[in-house]
Amino acid sequence: EVAVGVEHLTRAMLARHAFLTGHAERATAFALRMAGEMDDPPDPEVLAQACLLCDLGNIALPEALLSKAGPLDAEELERMRAHPGVGRQMLQHLVSDEDVLAAGIWHHERWDGGGYPDGLAGPATPALARLVSVADALAAMTNVRPHRPAKPWSEAIAALNDGAGTRFDPELVEIANSTLADLSDIFTAFGDANGSQD
Numbered sequence: 001e002v003a004v005g006v007e008h009l010t011r012a013m014l015a016r017h018a019f020l021t022g023h024a025e026r027a028t029a030f031a032l033r034m035a036g037e038m039d040d041p042p043d044p045e046v047l048a049q050a051c052l053l054c055d056l057g058n059i060a061l062p063e064a065l066l067s068k069a070g071p072l073d074a075e076e077l078e079r080m081r082a083h084p085g086v087g088r089q090m091l092q093h094l095v096s097d098e099d100v101l102a103a104g105i106w107h108h109e110r111w112d113g114g115g116y117p118d119g120l121a122g123p124a125t126p127a128l129a130r131l132v133s134v135a136d137a138l139a140a141m142t143n144v145r146p147h148r149p150a151k152p153w154s155e156a157i158a159a160l161n162d163g164a165g166t167r168f169d170p171e172l173v174e175i176a177n178s179t180l181a182d183l184s185d186i187f188t189a190f191g192d193a194n195g196s197q198d
Helices: 004-016 023-036 046-053 056-060 073-079 083-091 098-106 127-141 153-162 170-178 180-189
Strands: none
Touching: 004 023, 023 046, 023 127, 023 170, 046 083, 046 098, 046 127, 056 083, 083 098, 098 127, 127 153, 127 170, 153 170, 153 180
16 A cells, blocks of 8 residues: 555645646556566556556656646756656655665666666666556557647557667567557546547
């Protein structure tokens, strides 16, 4: 169970950045379904907590930054990329599971090493973080953001496949494709508040 202090932080983040409401729940549902097909699946409770808390560092970012309609400049991008480390600092005294903390700080790493904050490549990024990365990206692409509309489901899946072997672990993208019907059902079950179904 998520510690009370963490729950309060999560509620505060959603109160400040309302567009994130429902994002973690959708990402969790995607991740749990994909995990069922992995050779060495993570503990479901650990995975759910990782999805719930991975973006908690956003609470430290100014509203103007997260709600900016246009592209970020270099300074803004650097501030945005600091949120995983901020999240870990906030959580390290509240959450004892190292896998949850690792997913929080490294879910924006890329398979090709071009991610942040540490430029980890391939399996150097923990498996849980790689799974959260795929689920988080799929949930984000299919939700509206201040700087862009939601992608239709078919376009989000195409983007996921385009990122296989560069942004995402290719084996996890294969799992996403093998569970696509169920992932689509999850997407539909969460509703189409943004008119993004396809």
